[in-house]
Amino acid sequence: MDMDILFIYPYNEHMKLNQDKQKEFENKLRENPLLLKKYKTMYVVLTIFSAASFLLGFILIIVSSTLFQDSPMFVFCFPLFFISLFVFMFSLIYKNVIKKVEQGKKENINKKETLPTNKTYEIESDNHRYVAPDFSSSNRFNKKEYTKNEDKTGSLETKVCPKCGFINKSDAKTCQLCGNKFDNK
Numbered sequence: 001m002d003m004d005i006l007f008i009y010p011y012n013e014h015m016k017l018n019q020d021k022q023k024e025f026e027n028k029l030r031e032n033p034l035l036l037k038k039y040k041t042m043y044v045v046l047t048i049f050s051a052a053s054f055l056l057g058f059i060l061i062i063v064s065s066t067l068f069q070d071s072p073m074f075v076f077c078f079p080l081f082f083i084s085l086f087v088f089m090f091s092l093i094y095k096n097v098i099k100k101v102e103q104g105k106k107e108n109i110n111k112k113e114t115l116p117t118n119k120t121y122e123i124e125s126d127n128h129r130y131v132a133p134d135f136s137s138s139n140r141f142n143k144k145e146y147t148k149n150e151d152k153t154g155s156l157e158t159k160v161c162p163k164c165g166f167i168n169k170s171d172a173k174t175c176q177l178c179g180n181k182f183d184n185k
Contacts (some may be wrong), residue, residue, distance in 0.1 A: 029101045040098055046091035050084045057081035 004133045060077035159168045159182055165175035174181050 026101050043091055043094035046087055050088035053080055053084035057084055
């Protein structure tokens with residue numbers, strides 16, 4: 001990457017180029033950390049130069065207008081004052097581009113950290129502990145440990161609703177979730 005790209009983009013951004021070229025350049029900056037570093041150093045150099053020349057021009061304008069009447073120093077200081085403002089405008093454009101690129105990096109990092117959520121699980125989160133597991137894919141009865149509600153044969157002391165899968169107490173006559181009546185055998 002050459003240094004000429006550092007001067008092309010701020011001018012083009014000022015002239016309101018289309019969004020595709022701006023995004024393309026910002027992606028180049030994200031992919032190439034050396035170019036971003038050059039961009040940051042250019043921003044710092046331009047800011048320091050514009051601040052120093054602005055301060056120098058401002059002080060010299062005041063000194064030349066008060067102490068030296070009709071001084072040729074005023075002819076030098078007045079343009080310096082406005083040139084420093086112009087350079088400061090470019091440094092602000094550099095800062096804006098750097099800010100967009102770093103904001104895009106943070107968004108990409110945040111997108112990678114967040115996992116996609118299951119909306120169905122969130123909706124049914126109140127009932128997920130009470131829904132019976134799929135016994136065909138479970139190794140539940142092959143284990144030697146038993147839960148509180150199981151005896152050593154592996155039978156549960158609960159009734160599972162065949163309609164909705166809700167686990168009810170063993171003495172329940174209807175399902176607490178859907179109201180389905182159980183057969184009393």
